[in-house]
Amino acid sequence: MEMLEPVRVLGLGNVLMGDDALGPWVVEALLAGWEFPEGVSVVDVGTPGLDLTPFLADADTVLLVDTVKAAAPPGTLLVYGRRELAGRSPLPRVSPHDPGLTEALFTLELAGAAPRDIVLVGVVPERVEKAVRLSPPVRAAVDAAAGEVVRRLSQMGLPPRPRALATPPTPWWERAADFRIELSVRA
Amino acid sequence: MTRIVVDPVTRIEGHLRIDCEVDGGKVQKAWSSGQMYRGIETILLGRDPRDAWIFTQRFCGVCTTVHAIASVRTVENALGLEIPLNAQYIRNLIVMAHAMHDHIVHFYQLSALDWVDVVSALKADPAKASALANSLSPWPGNSKEQLKAVQDKVKNYVEAGQLGIFTNGYWGHPAMKLPPEVNLLAVAHYLQALDYQRRVNQVVTILGSKTPNIQNLAVGGVANAINLDNEATLNMNRLFRVKDILDEMSAFIQQVYFVDVCAIAGMYPEWLGYGAGVTNYLAVPDLPLDTKGTKFDLPGGTIFNGDLATVKEIKSFQDPYFKENVTESIAHAWYDGDWSKHPYEEETVPKYTKFDDSKKYSWVKAPRFQGKVMQVGPLAQVLVGFALGHEPTKRWAVKTLETAGSVAKKQLSPAVLHSTLGRHAARMIRTCVISELALKHWNLLAENIGKGDTAIFNQPVFPKGEQRGFGFHEAPRGTLSHWVVIQDGKIKNYQAVVPSTWNAGPRDEKNQPGPYEASLVGNPVANPELPLEVLRTVHSFDPCLACAIHTLDPEGREIATVRAL
Numbered sequence: 001m002e003m004l005e006p007v008r009v010l011g012l013g014n015v016l017m018g019d020d021a022l023g024p025w026v027v028e029a030l031l032a033g034w035e036f037p038e039g040v041s042v043v044d045v046g047t048p049g050l051d052l053t054p055f056l057a058d059a060d061t062v063l064l065v066d067t068v069k070a071a072a073p074p075g076t077l078l079v080y081g082r083r084e085l086a087g088r089s090p091l092p093r094v095s096p097h098d099p100g101l102t103e104a105l106f107t108l109e110l111a112g113a114a115p116r117d118i119v120l121v122g123v124v125p126e127r128v129e130k131a132v133r134l135s136p137p138v139r140a141a142v143d144a145a146a147g148e149v150v151r152r153l154s155q156m157g158l159p160p161r162p163r164a165l166a167t168p169p170t171p172w173w174e175r176a177a178d179f180r181i182e183l184s185v186r187a
Numbered sequence: 188m189t190r191i192v193v194d195p196v197t198r199i200e201g202h203l204r205i206d207c208e209v210d211g212g213k214v215q216k217a218w219s220s221g222q223m224y225r226g227i228e229t230i231l232l233g234r235d236p237r238d239a240w241i242f243t244q245r246f247c248g249v250c251t252t253v254h255a256i257a258s259v260r261t262v263e264n265a266l267g268l269e270i271p272l273n274a275q276y277i278r279n280l281i282v283m284a285h286a287m288h289d290h291i292v293h294f295y296q297l298s299a300l301d302w303v304d305v306v307s308a309l310k311a312d313p314a315k316a317s318a319l320a321n322s323l324s325p326w327p328g329n330s331k332e333q334l335k336a337v338q339d340k341v342k343n344y345v346e347a348g349q350l351g352i353f354t355n356g357y358w359g360h361p362a363m364k365l366p367p368e369v370n371l372l373a374v375a376h377y378l379q380a381l382d383y384q385r386r387v388n389q390v391v392t393i394l395g396s397k398t399p400n401i402q403n404l405a406v407g408g409v410a411n412a413i414n415l416d417n418e419a420t421l422n423m424n425r426l427f428r429v430k431d432i433l434d435e436m437s438a439f440i441q442q443v444y445f446v447d448v449c450a451i452a453g454m455y456p457e458w459l460g461y462g463a464g465v466t467n468y469l470a471v472p473d474l475p476l477d478t479k480g481t482k483f484d485l486p487g488g489t490i491f492n493g494d495l496a497t498v499k500e501i502k503s504f505q506d507p508y509f510k511e512n513v514t515e516s517i518a519h520a521w522y523d524g525d526w527s528k529h530p531y532e533e534e535t536v537p538k539y540t541k542f543d544d545s546k547k548y549s550w551v552k553a554p555r556f557q558g559k560v561m562q563v564g565p566l567a568q569v570l571v572g573f574a575l576g577h578e579p580t581k582r583w584a585v586k587t588l589e590t591a592g593s594v595a596k597k598q599l600s601p602a603v604l605h606s607t608l609g610r611h612a613a614r615m616i617r618t619c620v621i622s623e624l625a626l627k628h629w630n631l632l633a634e635n636i637g638k639g640d641t642a643i644f645n646q647p648v649f650p651k652g653e654q655r656g657f658g659f660h661e662a663p664r665g666t667l668s669h670w671v672v673i674q675d676g677k678i679k680n681y682q683a684v685v686p687s688t689w690n691a692g693p694r695d696e697k698n699q700p701g702p703y704e705a706s707l708v709g710n711p712v713a714n715p716e717l718p719l720e721v722l723r724t725v726h727s728f729d730p731c732l733a734c735a736i737h738t739l740d741p742e743g744r745e746i747a748t749v750r751a752l
Binding site: 014015016043044045046047048049050051053054057107108110111130132172173 | 227229230238241242245246247249251292296297340344378381382384385388397398399400
């Protein structure tokens with residue numbers, strides 16, 4: 001992670017806030033199921049606000065994965081292009097992290113380091129509130145969102161390869177509360 | 188009497204609402220309200236204490252590092268666990284790089300536009316601006332050509348009607364007073380700061396392997412294997428990359444950030460008179476120099492009633508003076524009950540009622556120290572350092588007062604620091620001190636490794652029964668403390684008392700206003716429809732309610748609505 005590749009898949013969201021974990025969840029699913037070629041970085045970036053800037057800076061293409069606020073049923077997959085994301089105030093209400101994303105994009109434009117292209121792969125959430133699991137419709141949309149990322153990378157000539165020994169993703173935040181406890185207590 | 192409601196106050200982070208009663212052009216009373224439910228600590232109950240830091244750093248999307256550091260210190264405190272010197276130095280370097288990043292972002296990206304009029308920069312003469320800058324600083328980024336290029340860029344945006352990020356600015360407001368040349372310099376440095384804040388984050392990435400959300404911590408130390416000749420570990424190459432970045436940061440901070448803050452303070456001297464509010468101050472010591480946390484490079488302590496002679500030092504990670512004197516009150520917060528409790532004894536049971544400024548009006552609790560309201564943050568850090576005779580703090584504070592005084596053409600005493608611009612000055616003073624100490628700690632780490640010490644981790648062991656622990660970190664926004672109760676190796680209670688809770692909290696059971704609320708009283712408001720002066724004072728605290736609450740705004744309101752009732 002010290003040096004980011006020119007093409008970046010960034011999962012945005014707070015893993016402690018229910019469906020807001022969608023972005024990080026898709027990153028876990030991608031890393032568990034696929035091997036990525038040189039030139040592609042896949043990162044769970046949390047909810048960094050303006051600190052998203054370094055992840056976008058000087059990139060060729062950024063594929064953001066995030067929950068989106070839209071008039072559609074929970075679990076719906078929606079894809080937005082650069083124009084919709086870089087709109088000027090008043091901003092289109094695309095994502096809960098919009099203030100960070102739009103400001104980061106604008107400041108990078110001003111500084112001459114904006115990504116050449118940016119795409120948002122979004123899923124409509126059901127519940128964004130304190131919880132460490134996805135709602136069923138959003139959980140069901142993880143594979144579709146991951147598939148959309150794989151499809152777009154393939155179109156760009158950077159196809160990920162399915163892992164020979166793929167394991168189901170097990171995000172750390174969903175592991176049982178007593179995980180590891182048996183090892184740590186001295187009687 | 189006019190009532191102003193600003194909601195939300197911050198440009199991008201969190202969700203804070205400020206209500207002010209204005210009469211005779213001045214704020215008479217103010218209320219600070221956190222508008223989102225917190226209580227995220229309950230996710231930790233029943234978990235392995237060694238995993239707590241991984242979760243706590245997701246409390247807030249922006250201040251991830253500080254919650255990770257506070258959490259491992261908390262569990263180590265509960266176990267009485269010392270950590271190896273290398274681990275302290277590596278953590279300290281991460282803490283300092285994060286602080287430099289955070290302060291630069293706050294000044295340039297999040298609050299400079301309260302003072303700087305971007306449109307006015309178009310009227311500047313780049314040659315004059317360059318001459319002015321060169322008279323104040325050796326910085327190479329102030330040439331006439333560079334400033335002209337910045338001016339052309341901004342001009343293009345203004346002409347295309349695409350001011351975008353700047354559209355929430357208050358241009359042409361009567362409270363904007365900088366000459367066009369200074370505005371142009373500030374805009375140029377705004378752009379350069381973007382580059383430097385990215386650069387210093389590289390240090391956190393090299394040592395922490397990722398930011399936001401560092402990966403290299405462990406209860407008991409760090410996970411950075413040290414082998415100077417191994418490609419995959421912390422080696423010579425990585426260490427020297429860190430050193431190069433720290434050198435570059437020192438130059439930017441001391442030659443650009445220092446000068447800009449002194450110039451703004453000197454050109455808005457009246458703002459060294461408003462915004463003091465609460466003058467009880469709290470800062471905890473940080474940058475431990477030993478394995479136990481009893482010697483530090485940054486001092487901590489308390490000051491009461493703005494009197495530096497009252498300073499009392501907080502001396503160690505175990506100091507009972509801190510442990511025994513912190514409480515939180517929910518008398519005016521939306522939780523069930525009206526108690527005031529020590530963090531070990533608290534519970535978090537939300538109970539929302541409508542906004543009623545005489546009863547409950549915030550999701551933020553009201554922390555108190557010995558029952559007193561305390562201001563935390565860089566101003567507390569600098570005043571405590573000054574009062575305890577901390578050499579670099581004193582030196583940079585004196586230099587700041589002299590430089591800003593020469594711009595203002597009057598003598599400035601340390602008393603002017605109790606103010607809105609005093610908080611900006613203190614943040615810059617602290618950043619200058621840290622830019623020096625970062626290089627010192629780099630040397631300490633390199634020398635210690637050079638002696639052959641590669642230890643990075645001591646194994647934690649959890650005894651049966653109950654242990655209690657607290658851990659603190661003097662974060663960029665001020666004193667952050669975590670409190671844990673462990674029962675048979677599992678977390679039984681966990682509380683985080685964060686800097687913005689100290690500063691943004693509501694009144695308590697004695698109706699004592701919090702620091703934001705007190706600081707606004709007496710502020711001028713020229714135009715209640717555009718209460719720039721209110722924003723100046725609140726922004727000077729560097730509010731991050733993302734941390735006190737959390738980062739989401741499900742309503743997606745990006746633009747502050749100001750209502751003058």
